[in-house]
Amino acid sequence: MTDQYQDLYQSYRWLVPxxxxxxxHCCHRWAINPQEVRQQAAIFFEDQVGQLTMYTYRQLSERVNKLAxxxxxxxxxxxxxxxxxxxxSADSAVATLAALTVGAIVVPLTAGLSSYQYAPRVVDSQAKVAIIDKHTMAPFMASLDNQTLVKQIIGVDTQDERMIALETLLAxxxxxxxxxxxxxxxxxxxxxxQPEPSAEPLDRKIKNDIPFDPELKATILTHRSLIGALPGFVASQDWFPRKNDIFWSSYDWNSGPGLINSLLPALYFGHSIVGCPAGRTIPRLFTLLEHYQVSNILTTTDELERIRNHDEPLPDYDLSIRCIAIPDHEKTTVLKEWVKARFNASLNGVYSDIAFIYLAGDSAQKWPDRTNSMGHVYPGRRYNIIDDEGMPVSNGTEGLLAVAAIDYHGHDDPALATHYWxxxxxxxIETIDGWYSTGISAYQDEDGYIFRV
Incomplete structure (x- = not known):
């Protein structure tokens, strides 16, 4: 393989309208596309019992427009x-796209929060509308009091007089x-x-003042953040999309990483994305990967180890996986070799924090990886290893991995979060002499590979 990193990095230009x-760009433009893509499946989602929800791009756009x-x-x-x-669920994608369609700001809160975890987030966000389901209804409703501004609630798969049923609203x-x-x-x-799992009962009613967290803040992603995610997404998935590529991720679509790292980039390219709840049995997971001929995956080491440690014999599945990406610090040589032997696929490590979307990682198709490294910083990002005063340090010297808001060509970096709520x-967001610090102690070798310390 020819190492193409330097050519890609130096030639890349942001084009942000x-x-x-x-x-x-992720939904409606494909629905009006005169080509066959409008009839192509956008979302396949199988629930816990295997019931399928499928939307073509046209169907997805219509449902999103109704909710909008x-x-x-x-x-x-x-x-x-x-x-x-x-x-x-598929409806988490619909709700997100509908909110973005009307120009609102999405505040994703995953299922599993307690009322005491919901409450400060609900108050701080100043949201007036919420979309919840039967899994989140009890703790969410228990979190509301006279300090919250939420006045209208849409319920998915719920029948409750305190809220508007989604299907009734759409009709x-x-x-x-x-x-x-x-x-x-x-x-x-x-x-x-994302808070740690609560030791309190999830639906415990808040009786006194809402618990105040002076450190609580929300990172703001702009619409152009999706454009900023694309170079790293494409590179980490070995130049997604090829003609028949289909994407699956174990990340929740109702979380920040699940949205900006997987759901939205896959839909941006007009391809299909497959979803299912976490914890699916290995045989059922393999059946899903085979049935939809999934080619590209974003997941975690825990999920791969769950597969690797599955002791019971499996049938011969006809899989089409060609690339798997996981967090960079979870990648090992043993896991990389197992992925190659088991799936005949590449394994790329990725660093993608919510404030530094797809900042660094591997791309097996375009440049060689280096053992124990974070990989290269993806094209489009101006970075440095800096000291505590914001001064760049020499190769091999430990410092903080940091990113500039302006790239080498004078363009804004759309993937960088510069504000919080x-x-x-x-x-x-505060800078160190103009640099946005990732907080990661690292050094860079002479070939530009980044290593965590």
Missing amino acids: QHFNIAD NGLVRMGVQPQDRIIISLQH RQPSQFTAVNTASDSPAIMVYP QQAQIHE
Whole structure:
């Protein structure tokens, strides 16, 4: 393999339009495409019992537009925050795309939070509308009191007089809607930190003041953040998409990483994405990967080890996996060799924090990996290893991995989060002499590979 990294890195240019709406480019443009893509499956989602929800791009756009119309009739305005707290499902994708379609800001909160974890996030976000389901209803409703602004709630698969049933709302709405022409740098998604599992009962009613966390803040992703994710997504998936590529990820689509690292990039390219709840048995998981001929995967080492440690014999599955990506610090030589032997696929490590989307990693098709390294910083990002005062250090010297807001060609880095939301206000993220620190202690070798310390 020819090492193409330097040519790719030096020649890359960002092309970010002044206006860009994530939902329009991930959904609606494909639905009106005169080619066959509008009839192509956008989403395959199998629930715990194997029941399939499938949307073509046209069907997805129509359902999203109906919900968008419903949100507008409920009074949602551009830049209003909408809490979406659903179990991993096709409807979590629909809800996210609908909120983005009307120019609102998505606040994804995963299922499994307790009322005491919901409460400070609900208050801090200042959201007036929430979309929940039967899995999140009890703790979410227990979190509400007179400090929260949520006044209207849409319920998925629920029958409760305190909320509007999703299907009832959709039945009243037209399937046409023109997506708001959002500025590319306008906020699109607010991501709060994922808390540790609660020791409290999830639906414990809040009786006194809502627990206040002065450190709680949400990273703001703009609409152009998706454009910023694409170089690393493409490279880490060995130049996705090829003609018949189909994507699967074990990450929850109702989480920040599940959205910006997997669901949205796959839909941006007009390809199919497959989803299922976590914890699927290995035989059922392999059946899913075979049935949909999944080619590309984003997952975790835990999920791969669950497969590797499965003791019972499996049938011979006809799999089409060609590339798997996992977090860079979880990649090992043993795991890489096992993936090659088991699936005849490459294994790429990726560093993608919510504030530094797809910053660094491997790309087996374009450059060789280096043992124990984070890989190379992906094209489009201006980076350095800096000291505590923001000064670059020499190769081999430990410092902080940091990123600049402007690339080498004078263009804004769309993948870099520069603002956060806290206590109903937008704040600038602090820099070290103009550098945005990842907080990772690292050094760089003479060939540009980054190593964690």
